[in-house]
Amino acid sequence: MSIVLVFGVNAQEAVDTLKTDSLKKKVLIEDSWSNKKKKSETKDKFNTKSWETQADTTKVKFMKKDLVKVVEDDKGIKAKIGKIGKVGFEEDRDTTKIRLGGKQINIIDGWHGTRIRIQKVHPWDANQDKFFMEEEGDFRGHWAGFEMGVNGFADEDYSGYADPNQEGFMDLDMAKSLAVNVNFLQYDISLQKERNTIGLVTGMGLEWNNYRFDQNITLGNDGSGMVQPISFDPHWSIKKSKLTSLYLTVPLLLEFQIPVKYKSRRVHMSAGVVGGLRVGSHTKVKYRLNGNTHKDKDHDDFNLKTLRYAAHARIGYRSLNFFATYGLTDFFEKNDGPELVPFTVGITLVSF
Secondary structure, eight states: OHHHHHHHHHHHHHHHHHHHHHHHHHHHHHHHHHHHHHHHHSOOSOSSEEEEEETTEEEEEETTEEEEEEEEOSSEEEEEETTTEEEEEEEETTEEEEEETTEEEEEEEETTEEEEEEEEOOSOOHHHHHHHSOOOOSOOOSOOEEEEEEEEEEEEEOTTOSOGGGTTTTOBOGGGOEEEEEEEEEEEEEOOSSOOSEEEEEEEEEEEEEEEBSSSEEEEEOTTSOEEEEEOOTTOEEEEEEEEEEEEEEEEEEEEEEEESEEEEEEEEEEEEEEEEEEEEEEEEEEEETTEEEEEEEEOOTTBOSEEEEEEEEEEETTEEEEEEEESSOSBOTTSSOEEEEEEEEEEEEEO
16 A cells, blocks of 8 residues: 555656646747747847848848848748849759749759759749839839920910011020920828828929020010010021020929839829929020131020929839920010910939
């Protein structure tokens, strides 16, 4: 009986010990998993560089942008380095596939040895596209940049001039009537909470407009204050005559963006108004006389609108952008010149 009691007590102690060890082991495992999870979920306090691990996804960030993004699953590994480095690694039975952009390297381990085959592949499929697409950032419009276009006039009316010979004196050589825009400031306002495809765009720019006269004239004022065409000395050999204006511009545009394949590759369309404040204007004449070349400039307001505004529309894909502007005010002050509506069409050469 004593032997049985002693054995029973020892057995009970062994069971209790086993339960305690098992319980301790279970708690340790849970604590380890919990700590790892909390560590991965806790955001690093450093703003410049951080590591983030969620399940089988690892990211290295710098200034809130992904430098490296790696995902490992049952099929293999996909990695993105910066914006252009795209790598895929997959093992399928005896074949290892390494994908670099549009090329795939197949390493085949067969009965007759190892073979390497390189082939072209289609762009990444939809699932991989989602992986390689960047996280949506803030709304970014398309205004800032360097642009060039051509100027013209519409809805011309010279009824205020009694002399019929003066009609059409503002006709332009449009191929040489160039517009140069430097839109140096841009401010974007998103109109969505969870997406970045619709927003308002404003900012500031400088607009140089050159109006190359088709006739050999320049501009001046008569006693009544109306702008008048002035003919040149017949002995002058005219090379060019033009009017140049400089405006400080401020846009207000509503822009829509349509993602195409990648979130950063979008078709964008915008429309709105652009206001302008004239900060300078002059005429320039270049001519030859007695074998010498002369350049004459005359700085004046020439009755041009001090404040003007125009309808503005833009359409493009990524950095390629076309724009058109149609005046909602006349070119000259009212009753101080012919009635002309200025317009400009052009293209963005460099985006800022």
